[in-house]
Amino acid sequence: MSDIELKHPPLSDDAPPAEPSLDEDDRLKPEFVRAVLECVEDDDAEGARALVAPLHPADIADLFELAPADSRAALAAALADLLDGDVLAEMNDWVRDGLIDALEPHQVAEIAGELDTDDAVAIIEDMEEDDQRAVLRALAPDDRAAIEEALSYGEETAGRLMQRDLIAVPEHWSVGDVLDYLRSNEDLTTDFWEIFVVDPSHKPVGTVALSWILRTPRGIAIADVMAREQTLIPVDMDQEEVALRFQKYALISAAVTDQSGRLVGMITVDDVVHIIQEEAGEDILKLSGAGDGDINEPLRDSYSARVRWLVANLGTALVGSSIIAFFGAAIEHMVALAILMPIVASIGGNAGTQTMAVAVRALAMNQLTQSNTIRTIKREIMIAALNGLTIAVLIGIGAALVFQNHHLGFVIAAAMLINVIVAGLAGVLVPVLLERMDQDPAVASSVFVTMITDSMGFFAFLGLAVASGIVPSA
Structure with missing residues (x-):
């Protein structure tokens, strides 16, 4: 592995990409891709970063996929400060694996630490065993424990797909208790749509939409406003079955439970959209006998x-x-x-x-x-x-x-x-x-x-x- 310096400045997700970079279908224009690669070939890393910086992480991932395979390492070196976890999470698996091989374990750990558990697992799971152990050693203890637990579950199961960062509260709390908890605890996840209610053994007994919390008086018991009927996802359920449940019951998120029924994670609809696309394409390719059918596959x-x-x-x-x-x-x-x-x-x-x-x-x-x-x-x-x-x-x-x-x-x-x-x-x-x-x-x-x-x-x-x-x- 070579040492590519990663500085991770904040990306401006809200800033629109430079006008000449995308065509009417929101795809990178060939001339833009050529301009970036020419900067890289001329050792003009600053010029390449100036062109790429306004892009959304998904468009930066597309840039790497559109670049020739033998140019990606040099492109990664030139754009090292833009190549963060958000970009790698959007990247084609084959392209991402090639770039990961060019990074040191501590750099991979730095990227993985920025991501949700499911995205971090996607980066680490296909690495060589020695490199995987080195990355896990470089992670913070909490992140390492979460990723190791995810890797213990079978591939393409809910355990690999789920996120560990969620909000769970006891059923004896009031709405005011929940609001105070959300406002006072800075370590809580910032991206959630519903709150899970658990019993003393940490088994899910209901859910409360965030909108209900905001519109209900503080003195009302959380057990009185929660929805007791919910769709629970076993941790060993196949990801295709997970996607079908989300589709059938129009879910935004769902609790994942272990063999004893305890709450261990959640799956959100943005993860499932990816799975639906992946499984649909996989079945079509299997029918034709084309394998993975990826144009970036070796x-x-x-x-x-x-x-x-x-x-x-x-x-x-x-x-x-x-x-x-x-x-x-x-x-x-x-x-x-x-x-x-x-x-x-x-x-x-x-x-x-x-x-x-x-x-x-x-x-x-x-x-x-x-x-x-x-x-x-x-x-x-x-x-x-x-x-x-x-x-x-x-x-x-x-x-x-x-x-x-x-x-x-x-x-x-x-x-x-x-x-x-x-x-x-x-x-x-x-x-x-x-x-x-x-x-x-x-x-x-x-x-x-x-x-x-x-x-x-x-x-x-x-x-x-x-x-x-x-x-x-x-």
């Missing part, structure tokens, strides 16, 4: 993530090829079969992908459960039948006119109808079965659905061609 990681699914697809494609080989004599007898055969498989594949995407999303959003699985399957079969009938009529008439063979038109129409219905059935059944087997349906569904639609398309079309007698069986 080349080797991207290659290994994608190639294994291509190899799996190669194996499933051999199933379809074997069916074609079995009907090789029929194809040789009528070239039209070879021309039309890919159409049946392609339409079936697209129909399966549509249904699969709907099913995977419904599973991820808890919309598709055991109580409505049968109804959903029937619905998708009906949609597939209607779609298949429409496409079958069109392709059947087209094939009959082009090849002057109404028998061929009937065969491809029937094959198309069969394959689209099978595709609809496979598109919903495969994700559901994988989910019932505790497997991620977004990861493997596309491989199996593609194999089923391709194989069934070839088999139905060629098999019907032979069965109808328009080509010989051998």
Whole structure:
């Protein structure tokens, strides 16, 4: 690690960025990025800081992501006094990890100490074990204890996501007691929307919105104005389920409890917005087999993530090829079969992908459960039948006119109808079965659905061609 000096002057969050820096979509202009990088190349750190200083932390993070990988270390050195925790919290994970490697442990600890626990954990959790221990040793005791506790929980759980800084008061206090406590204690967090009410064992028994506190007479007991019904988040709950609860119950914040039911932290909606975006993008990328799909991901990681699914697809494609080989004599007898055969498989594949995407999303959003699985399957079969009938009529008439063979038109129409219905059935059944087997349906569904639609398309079309007698069986 190199020693980059961090001074951390206060950023002016309210000051608007310099006019030339952003385009109409609030993205950094290419010429602005080039101007900053030219200053860095010319060893004009002061000029680079003058350009970047008016930017919001999120825009500074974008600047690092837009800069070439081999220029980021020099850019970090030039902008060291602007590179604080707020910027790193907004930065792409891969870019941030590369910059963290360029900092000394005490510098990382200084940045982590400025952040909420969840953001600090995000910076520290992916570091090498030796560097991680060095950073933890450099932290203040309270910060170190909070981060070590967070790291003890599983990845992508509420324990990693939660913040430890919250306001909790006993239920026997009055509103006046709470107001005095908030005004006299300078160590309390300054960012909160509700106050948690706890019993003597520190278990949450209710919540009070900050607006209620401000509008209620001082003598009223806090137990009389608090909302006793609240959504509690177990510390080991998966972050995707946390996001679903926030969405379902329109939460602003929620208490996190440990195995004994004690209040240990809270999760706020700004953390959940990030998780919703992350989980949605993750499922889409898993469906395509593209791994993390991050343009800042190292080349080797991207290659290994994608190639294994291509190899799996190669194996499933051999199933379809074997069916074609079995009907090789029929194809040789009528070239039209070879021309039309890919159409049946392609339409079936697209129909399966549509249904699969709907099913995977419904599973991820808890919309598709055991109580409505049968109804959903029937619905998708009906949609597939209607779609298949429409496409079958069109392709059947087209094939009959082009090849002057109404028998061929009937065969491809029937094959198309069969394959689209099978595709609809496979598109919903495969994700559901994988989910019932505790497997991620977004990861493997596309491989199996593609194999089923391709194989069934070839088999139905060629098999019907032979069965109808328009080509010989051998």
